[in-house]
Amino acid sequence: MPESGSSRDPKAVRAVMEQMRSWEASRVHRRMPQSQPQAAVQVSTPAELAKEVAHFVTLSNAVGSGGRExxxxxxxxxxWPIFDRQILTLMAGDDEVRAELYRSMDERDLGWFEETFRTFMHEEFRKNxxxxxxxxxxxxxARQGPAVFIGRAADLxxxxxxxxxxxxxxSHAYRVRSFAAATGVDLQQAATQVxxxxxxxxxxxxxxxxxxxxxxxxxxLLIDLEQFTSDQALEIIFMALRFRGCLS
Structure with a gap:
């Protein structure tokens, strides 16, 4: 799978910018009642910072299974906003969008970010x-607010x-049929693409x-969409979200 940025989509960029402005307004609103004199501010530990990660869902979708829908x-x-492979690739490859995203992070965000980011540092992990x-x-x-992530190994x-x-x-047969129906190719071509x-x-x-x-x-959570309808799958997910404490 190519690991390069996609071409700039003005509509997608605009949607991302609007979402980040919405997050920033929400962040300011949440923190206003908690403001206190500078001398009383305490530095948070990495463990405390980790508790402030917003709720999220990652969904790994086997192509043709119906997970995107x-x-x-x-x-x-x-x-919640949804970030799929296309949006994540755009954001990772667009310097302007990423700069705006980083500007929305405060010192507490950056402390958590640096602590978490260290786990990915290895020989092949180059800056560019x-x-x-x-x-x-x-x-x-993940620091901005609740979100749904599709693919790109966000779960890892x-x-x-x-x-x-x-x-x-x-099943493979189900996914091939779904892919063929969605793309208009024959079953043999669909199987090759899948x-x-x-x-x-x-x-x-x-x-x-x-x-x-x-x-x-x-x-x-594993869900076989050949055995469950989309409505049933949604109910299963919401039950799991409640058990995980991800719903207010």
Whole structure:
């Protein structure tokens, strides 16, 4: 799977900017009653900072399983923004968008960010690397407010003890039929494309995290969309969110 930024989409950039302004307004509103004299301010420890990560859902979608539609419905029902592969790639590759995102972070955010970011530092993790920028972007977004993330291994980037990690899947035959119906190609072409995408995603996960794409221990919840309707899957997810304490 290519690891380079996509072309700039003005509509997507505008939507991202509006979301970040909304987060900033919400942040100011939340913190106003808690303002106190400078001398009384205490420095938070990394453990305390980690508690301030916003609630999130990551959804790993096997191509053709219907997870994207499910994630969109979930985000709409929760009232949370949704960040898919296209948006995350755009944000990771667009310097202006990333600069605006970083400006929205205060000192407490940056302290948490630096502490969490250290876990990804290794020999291949270069400053100009796409994965470096993707990781920065996902971690920054996690500080802004509740969100739904689709793909891009967000479940492996965000703090393991936070949020809800979902894997959506279906049988190979079901996914091939769904892919063919969505794209207008024949079943043979669909099977080839599904297998190519599966292989590219597996390569990305193995290369960047040294994990196998089929490792189910990454996830809190597995949903077979060949066996459950979208409505049923939503109810299952909301029950899990309540158990995880992600709903107010």
């Amino acid at each position: 499910l994630a969109t419905r979930l985000a709409d029902r929760l009232g 690397d796409y994965f470096h920028r993707l990781t920065e972007t996902v971690l920054c977004l 980037i965000l703090p393991r003890d936070k949020g809800l990690r979902i894997k959506v899947f279906a 297998e190519r995408i599966d292989a590219e995603r597996a390569h990305f996960i193995h290369r960047r995290f040294n994990r196998e794409n089929h490792d189910i221990t990454r996830f809190d």
